[in-house]
Amino acid sequence: MPGIAGSGEAEGGAPRQAAPAAQSRLTQNAALAPLVWFKTGGKAAWLFEPATVEDLAKFLANLDASVPVLPLGLGSNLIVRDGGFPGLVVRLGKPFAKVEALDATTLRCGGGASGILVSSTARDAGIAGVEFLRSIPGTVGGFVRMNGGAYGRETADVLVECDVILRSGARRTLTASELNYTYRHSDLPAGAIVVSATFRGEPGQPAAIQAEMDRIAASREASQPLRSKTGGSTFKNPPGHKAWQLVDEAGCRGLKRGDAQVSDKHTNFLLNLGNATSADIEALGEEVRTRVKEKSGVTLEWEIQRVGVAK
Structure with a gap:
């Protein structure tokens, strides 16, 4: 190589x-x-x-x-x-997708573990407070890096520490305070890979935890295009605003570029209707940003990470 x-x-x-x-x-x-x-x-x-x-x-x-x-x-x-x-x-595949309860309130999670696995393991152990991870379509490594959150909670609320491999190959343990979390941002070193994280919740009853997970799942099903080719939330919520509302008010609901479309169901989601290219999707997102800026004066920031080179 x-x-x-x-x-x-x-x-x-x-x-x-x-x-x-x-x-x-x-x-x-x-x-x-x-x-x-x-x-x-x-x-x-x-x-x-x-x-x-x-x-x-x-x-x-x-x-x-x-x-x-x-x-x-x-x-x-x-x-x-x-x-x-x-x-x-x-x-990070299956070797990094294990989750275990360390005690009555603490979970040790591999960097490749999904939010569904983390929340269900917590439920079985009677650990409440991490149900929100059930709703985020990602893995522990991404939650830690981007301070993933939903339904009023975010990773910063539950993270104790994480183990990372730096770009140099060195291993480090970082506490939540060292990551200096803000909205959808951390100070995780560039190129670092999160291989595990420790989350702390609170004692809870499995039945009540499951009920909250069911509520979250039903809310997502009703409001988001879960069965589509999408990337999740496209733009960060600007201070004092909801991204989806700004997009909607700018007349972008259903807007298309090639086979890329702004979702009719949730306007902060972009869709691949079948044969969209990445260029179509990114260009549509930029058009949305332009229209929102012209309409409201607000500059939307991408939440979706865009990587690689154009063709």
């Missing part, structure tokens, strides 16, 4: 030095569209799926510092541009 310090390349293009463990996988020219919710976008130069934290740390330590690295969770809040990602994509 280009960028492995002092390694050269083995037959087929795989790196000799920093070779992954037997259960880890390294794929060249890996298609990313099947791995993201929009089902669009180009390929990654390399896709690394580590089997262990140690293997991930070793691999990054031997990777040239000039090679860009992109952590990938469920691909729900992401646009991969049509020219692909010219670096290494790291996807």
Whole structure:
């Protein structure tokens, strides 16, 4: 792999030095569209799926510092541009998707664990306060990085600490206070990959926790286009405003560009109706931003991460 310090390349293009463990996988020219919710976008130069934290740390330590690295969770809040990602994509799979209760109020969660798994494990252990994660279509790593939240709660309310692998391959434990959380933002170092996190809730009754999860699930079903190719919430809520309302007031409900469309059901969601390109989706988002600015004077900020190069 280009960028492995002092390694050269083995037959087929795989790196000799920093070779992954037997259960880890390294794929060249890996298609990313099947791995993201929009089902669009180009390929990654390399896709690394580590089997262990140690293997991930070793691999990054031997990777040239000039090679860009992109952590990938469920691909729900992401646009991969049509020219692909010219670096290494790291996807944390099943080895990083475990969740366990440490005591009556604390959970240890792998960076690849989904919000549904975290909340259901908490329910079974009688831990309340993390039900909101049930509604966020992502993984623990993304929640920690973006201070993911919904229904009046956010990651900053429950995070105790997280373990990360830095871009250099070094391991660090960061407390919630060190991340300096604000709305949909943290000071997690660039290129750092969250491999686990500790969440703290409060004692609760499983039946009551399940009832709250059911309420959240029903609310999402009623208000969001869950069965569509989408990326989740497109824009951050500006101070004092709701993004969806600004989009609606700017006349963008149902607005199309190619096969990309602003959802009729929830105007802060963009949809791929079937054959949209990433360029269509991103351009539609920019048109929405322009119309909102002209109508209300408010500049919407993207919540969806946009990565890679245009085709």
